[in-house]
Amino acid sequence: MADDRHDDRLRIGRRIQELRAERGLTQRALAEPAYTAAYVSTLESGKVRPSDTALRYLAERLGVSADQLATGRPAHFATDLRLRLADARQTLCTGESADAAAHFTELAAEAGRYELADEQAAALLGLGDCALEIGELDEAIGHFRAAEDLLRDAPLPRRVPALRGRAVAHLLAGDVRYSCYLLESTIDRLNAGGLPDPQALLLLYSAVIAPYLDLGAHRRAVQAAELALALAAQVDDPIAVARLHRSVARTMLADGRAAEADASLARAQELYQQLRIRTELAHCHWMRGYLRAQDGDLPAAERELRTARAMLTDRHxxxxxxxxxxxxxxxxxxxxxxxxxxxxxxxxxxxxxxxxxxxxxxxxxxxxxxxxxxxxxxxxxxxxxxxxxxxxxxxxxxxxxxxxxxxxxxxxxxxxxxxxxxxxxxxxxxxxxxxxxxxxxxxxxxxxxxxxxxx
Incomplete structure (x- = not known):
């Protein structure tokens, strides 16, 4: 901890010195009238950290924001980074996963350079999703775990997307029980906290349906689907709600409720079309093909499955x-x-x-x-x-x-x-x-x- 504080003082002192030199100011010219040249000298040597008041004063004199002087981040950098993260996520939804992965890699490096943990974790989540899409499961698990590590001191709901991603990767890798354990234990920890987060719970209940069905735990799958549906009204993320409807369709089908399964699939498909999320839309065609096969309509099942296959082949x-x-x-x-x-x-x-x-x-x-x-x-x-x-x-x-x-x-x-x-x-x-x-x-x-x- 002491080393971190020392490094922070040195970085701030170095920025003050570099910016002062760029502007052709002496230590006295920068300091007066509020401070002395000696005080600026102690700051530049990293012996002390400026107070918030001194930081704002010096930043104004140097023509930068106090945040930029304290962190080295350019003005509005964090906002710009979040906008670029949204663009990369949209590229993943509607374009090539390889292009999205390149953007996320660049953004993760930039966020790490300026110690923006939330934004770096978001970029790592994006990289995990890219790896999931192309079937690089070990790589995906590594990215999701790295995002969890970055957010280890954050409240549990903020770590849920990374936990969910890791559970999905383990499920696809064939470790069904561990996937189920990871999701169930996280649900219990969220509920035990006293103030459960609806969106985090929705992600978890939607994700746990697949391992429940693979394990033959149909009653638990139905319960998870019903709880997720009950939470949906409290969630404003359309992607999470669309995933919910796709997961619920599988549960209803396993429970013999084909009409309800078809209705959930139709709702999910509508949302994915509105959001232009091609991979998830392909999954809807996949599930619809499975539903048609269970109904005995084999020509329709083949059409839906081939449609899904063509959409996913395009995305590698x-x-x-x-x-x-x-x-x-x-x-x-x-x-x-x-x-x-x-x-x-x-x-x-x-x-x-x-x-x-x-x-x-x-x-x-x-x-x-x-x-x-x-x-x-x-x-x-x-x-x-x-x-x-x-x-x-x-x-x-x-x-x-x-x-x-x-x-x-x-x-x-x-x-x-x-x-x-x-x-x-x-x-x-x-x-x-x-x-x-x-x-x-x-x-x-x-x-x-x-x-x-x-x-």
């Missing part, structure tokens, strides 16, 4: 595109185009693995197992089913494990391996034993909603 969002391809392969298989589906899935297996899209990698192997079984290739089918089991167990994604155990058990039973089949069936029943839980302990407490909110 490789990981999301690969995940869509898994959904598309399922539609192709159900449409009687198994060869197309198998070719599509085989191309993906090198890119999806335990640390990058493990849940979708498991789904890809499950589909390849079904295709192999339909072709009579029993050994290949078993190999794919067992690989899928390993991937989903490693990720903690229990939602699909019971059905996968049924498929493998049926295959084993049909080939005369009854004892092995029974073991697999028992394992599948174990995954169904505690529906609606994450095995992480009690669900997070609900926030104290206002009188106008309803669940």
């Amino acid at each position: 969002a490789a990981l999301y595109t690969q995940q869509i391809d898994v959904e598309l392969a399922d539609v192709l298989r159900r449409s009687g185009r198994g060869d197309e589906a198998a070719a599509l899935l085989s191309d993906l297996l090198g890119s999806l693995h335990p640390k990058r899209g493990a849940v979708h990698a498991g789904a890809a192997h499950r589909l390849l197992g079904r295709i192999a079984e339909e072709r009579g290739a029993v050994a290949d089918a078993e190999e794919h089913y067992r690989t899928a089991l390993e991937l989903l167990q490693h990720a903690g994604a229990t939602a699909d494990l019971a059905d996968l155990c049924r498929l493998l058990g049926d295959l084993l039973r049909r080939t005369g391996r009854a004892e092995e089949a029974l073991d697999v069936y028992r394992s599948g029943l174990g995954h169904r034993a505690t529906p609606g839980t994450t095995t992480l302990g009690p669900a997070p407490a609900a926030p104290p909603l206002g009188s106008n909110a309803s669940i």
Whole structure:
């Protein structure tokens, strides 16, 4: 702490000396009539720090703002930086993630140079989102963690966007349980604080829906969706509200409420179109394709998924595109185009693995197992089913494990391996034993909603 104060005095003293020399002033000319040349000399040597009154006086004499003299930041620098951050964010929404990343990198360096922690954290958040979009998950986690570190002394709500980003990256990397733990524990800490922040809670409840569904915790997913909807009226960030509606659509679909899911998707899509956020709009088409597939409208599902894929391919969002391809392969298989589906899935297996899209990698192997079984290739089918089991167990994604155990058990039973089949069936029943839980302990407490909110 003492070293920081000493360095601060030296920096201010150096700025006073440099600005005085640039203006051709002696120490006496700068100091009088309010101060002495000796006082200016002690300031320039870094022995003392000027008082606020002296700082304003000297800044006026030197033709700069007091803030610029104290920090070295040009006048209006922070405001200009925030405007440029908004421009970079818009570039990410509507343009190329590589261009946005270049802007965020430059802005993070500038903010760091002038010790603007909030603005530097915002730039790091932008870099994390850019990395998420192109599937560089370790890089994304690093940026989000760096933003958290910068804001470690700030109130928890200001750290929530970085925490949420890190949880999403861990989810995409296949660490479903840790993602869920990170979000649930942050929700509990926010609510325990006594004055929960609606926007921060909305971000967290919207984000926790996906890991809940992957874990098979449908009741918790529905509760999180309902709490998020109740908070939405208190939030004025349209992007957060649009994300909420997209997450809620997935929950309603899992709960068998297809009409409500479609309505939420329509609302999200409308908001993303208004905001010109292309990636999120592509996600709406993706979810709508999934919804159409669940309804059995396979041609419509294929159209929506191909639309989403084209939009994300334009943005080089490789990981999301690969995940869509898994959904598309399922539609192709159900449409009687198994060869197309198998070719599509085989191309993906090198890119999806335990640390990058493990849940979708498991789904890809499950589909390849079904295709192999339909072709009579029993050994290949078993190999794919067992690989899928390993991937989903490693990720903690229990939602699909019971059905996968049924498929493998049926295959084993049909080939005369009854004892092995029974073991697999028992394992599948174990995954169904505690529906609606994450095995992480009690669900997070609900926030104290206002009188106008309803669940």
